[in-house]
Amino acid sequence: MKAIYILCLRQLKRYVRSPARIIGSLGQPILFLVALGFGFRSMFARAGGGNYINFLSPGIVSMAILFNAVFSGIEIIWDRQFGFLKETLVAPVSRTEIVLGRMLGGAIVAMAQGIIVLVICVIAGFRIQSSILLPLAVVFMFLIALLFAGIGTVFGSVLQDMQGFPLIINFIIMPIFFFSGAIFSANGLPRVMRIGLQLNPLSYGVDGLRGACSTVFAYGLTTDLAVVTVLTALLLGIGSYFFSKIQL
C-alpha cells in the first residue's frame, strides 16, 4: 500500500514541477474548443442542435483526460530510457503495486488537466445544467482517466522505445477521440459509424460526462457507468499484466 502511495506521489510531484507540460498539454484542447466551438456554433444551432459549446465542452474535457492518461502510461518508456524504471523493478514490492501506483498517479494528473480544461470551457461559455450531478461528472472523469492510463500502460510496457509513439497517437488515440461522440453526436450518422461509436469505450465516458453536465444521457446513465467501470477494471488488470512481464 505504501508503495502505491509513494509512486503515485512521485507522479504528482513530477506533474506540479513541470509547468511547461501543464500549459503545453492545454494547447490542443483549447485549440479544439476555440476552432470547433466557435467555428461550428452557428451551424450547429441552425441545424437545431442547440448550444454547441455546451455539447462540445464535455468532449474537450474528455480529450484532455484521454491524452494525458495515455501519455502517463507511455511515460514508462521514458522511465525505462532514463533508467528509473529499474529502481522500481528491483524493489521488493509486487509489480501490481508498482503499476497501480503509476496508473493512479497518472489518472489523477490527467484528471487535474481535465478540471483545468473544464474551467476554461466554463470561461468560454459552457454552462453546467445541474450542480447535483457534478460529483457524477468527477466520477466519470476519474474513470476515463484510469481506463486510459491502463491502455497507456499496455503500450508503455510493450514498446521498447519511442519509435512507436506517433503510430499509437495517430492510429489509435486520435481515432478513439474522433469517433467517440466528443465533437459530434451519433444521431444521423451512417449505420457503420454509429456501430463504431458504440464499440468505442470513450463514447460511454463522454456520454456519461456530458449527461452529468446536461442531465441528458444518450446511452443512459446505468449503461455508461456500467460499461466504463467494467472496462476500467479490465484495463487495470491488463495493464498490470503487461507491466509485470517487463524484462530489462
Added chain:
Amino acid sequence: MNEMIVVQDLVKNYGEFCAVNHVSFSVPEGVIFGFLGPNGAGKTTTIKMLTTVLDPTSGTIRVNGHDPTREQKQVRQSFGIVFQDPSLDDELTAYENMDLHGVLYGVPRAERHQRIDMLVEFVGLAERKKDLVKTYSGGMKRRLEVARALLHRPRILCLDEPTIGLDPQTRNHIWGHIQQLSKDEGVTVFFTTHYMDEADRVASDVAVIDHGKIVSHGSPADLKQRTNCSNLEDAFIALTGHAIREEEANATDRMRMMGRAWRGSGRR
C-alpha cells in the same frame, strides 16, 4: 561457509546470440567478489539475472538461498544494487529519491530519515540533498546511487561498475566503507569494474568472464601466478587477449536475426 550467491550452468541467449554461456560460480557470505571481463562479456546480463529483472534461458541461481525467477520478493529484499546505467529520477531531489527507495524497501520512517541523513553525509551530498537530481554532476549522481543502495542494509551488494565517473578520493572513501561493511557485518559484495588495480585491491575473489564464458576464477594472487604476471591488469590481458571488443559481430548477428524474422513472416 554460507553461500550467498550460487550460479549453476547459467545461460542467456538473445535470439541466436549467446550472451552468457554456461556460467557457474558461487560467492560465500562476507566475500568481496570481483566479476571482471571485457566490454560485452556478459557481466551486466548476469547481474540482471541475479537481480530478478531478466529471466535466464537455462541454469539455476540462488541468491541468499532463493530463486530469482520464483521467489522474487525474498531475493529483492536481500540485495542493494548500483546499476551500470543511471537509475535516479532526475525530477526529484536527492532526498526524495532516497526516501522513495526507503519506502519501497519498507524501512520504517524514523530509521529511514536517520539513515538517509547519515548516508548523504557519507557521500558528501548533505548540503545538496534538497536539490533536484537533474542539477547534479555525473559523479554526484553516482554517489547518490551508491548511498541509496546501502539504505535498506542489504545482505548483498550488487555493484555494476560502481566507481565509473568517481574521483580517486570518493572511490577510496566508498570502497573503504564497503570493505568495512563486509568485514564487520558480513555483507557480501558482487561487483564489476574495468579498473584492475581496484579489483586487485578490494576483491578477495575474482572471476574473469569473456564471450559469456568464465575463463579464470580465483584470488587476484592466483590469477597473477597462473599467468605469470606481476599485476592484475597484465593477467587480465593475458587471459582475455589484446583484441578490442567490437560490437560488429553483434550488429551483424542482429541483422541476421532481423532478416530471418522478416523472411519468416514473409513466408507466412
